[in-house]
Amino acid sequence: MKILVIGGGGREHALAWKLRQSPRVEKIWCAPGNGGIARDAECVPVDTKDVAAMVSLAERLHPDLTVVGPEQPLVLGIADEFAKRGLPIVGPSKEAAQLEGSKVFAKEFLMRRGIPTAATYGVFDSSGVAHTALSAVQWPVVIKADGLCAGKGVLVAPNMFEASAFIERLMEKHELGPGGDRILMEAALRGEELSYIVLTDGEQILPLAPARDHKRVFDGDLGPNTGGMGAYSAEGMIPATLEKAILETIVRPAIAGMAAEGRPYQGFLYFGLMLTPTGTKVLEFNCRMGDPETEALVVRMEFDLAAVLEAVATNRLGSVAPLWRPAASVCVVMASGGYPGEFQVGKKIDGLDAAAAGVPGAVVFHAGSRVETGKYYTSSGRSLVVSASGSSLQEATRAAYDAVGKIRFEGAHYRRDIGIRGAARVRASEE
């Protein structure tokens, strides 16, 4: 098989790295990729906002399968254009990708299908009406831009002042673009978040191992939101009864509901869940794999991912049984100085070989790096994602941080508590 991976971050590096291990894969391209991904795939330039350019690329390369990392090409309709030309692709159609492309669509879908989610205060097209509505909400309130805003379109607002300022930024100053012209307001849910990702061919469902992201920049979940500072996945991180309930009350009704509404969903579907005291509720959908959840999950996949993705693209998912081993994994994001605010790039990265070779079970994925005469330099806010697996969460965490400790670049910062609370919880549930 020849596989084209669309995207150029840590998630796409992790996918390429895992796909390359398949005996049936003879070639991997990553478009556009990045300096570090070039170790595992041939990187080819492409603008991931330009569907026509991605179609021409695929027509030139003739991959047997294309896997799409980020949401934007899917929301723009890459899967429809590939399907029209008989190019096999893993990823939902434009209509199905609305689950991520429009928070209003997603919320109305959840309510129509009776899938548990936060109660809503309404949808607003005018900032005046939105400001007025704030007088009748309970605090905190959650404000969500309807359209894609590169992960910056949601605020859990603690008070009127912050809520009004966010509405102004979205709807009056248009700071996040057209995605913010319409907003949704909903009740804030309390509890622990869980990333529950499944693969589906539209009918059959293959759940991946559950994972947990760490969105805040500082230890103890403090500081501003980021694209994700690390993730973990572990056997036993949620009880089997809870997983069964998630599948029965959320996942199956969602996949069946999309099919029933004439938008059959094919590809990765990410359920952002809140485990509340009154049951699990859906916070959001993503029409793709999570980042950095992918970097944690791939090191536990003891199955042929290429075969599974081929089964998704050809509607034969039913025959696949995945094995997750070892029992746990952790990934730690190494970010550039200043991230998630203004950050510096172009810093030389040292210690990559020592980290990869010196720590069994560890692997370094590049989220944003470029290579110049054999040396790597940072090129984005999140630069590296260091993953490790182990027979327990403690072991995986130790290995990941051992590897992180061998890597240096000026201004690098990372959280020191990824997986630590999870380890305590898994232990407690075993007692």
Ligand code: AMP
């Ligand atoms: P995004 O990934 O940009 O859609 O943002 C989703 C994040 O916002 C989630 O991971 C939660 O941390 C938070 N969030 C979204 N909806 C709610 C809600 N109803 N209650 C509490 N937090 C929420």
Ligand code: GLY
């Ligand atoms: N880890 C959250 C996301 O991929 O959106």
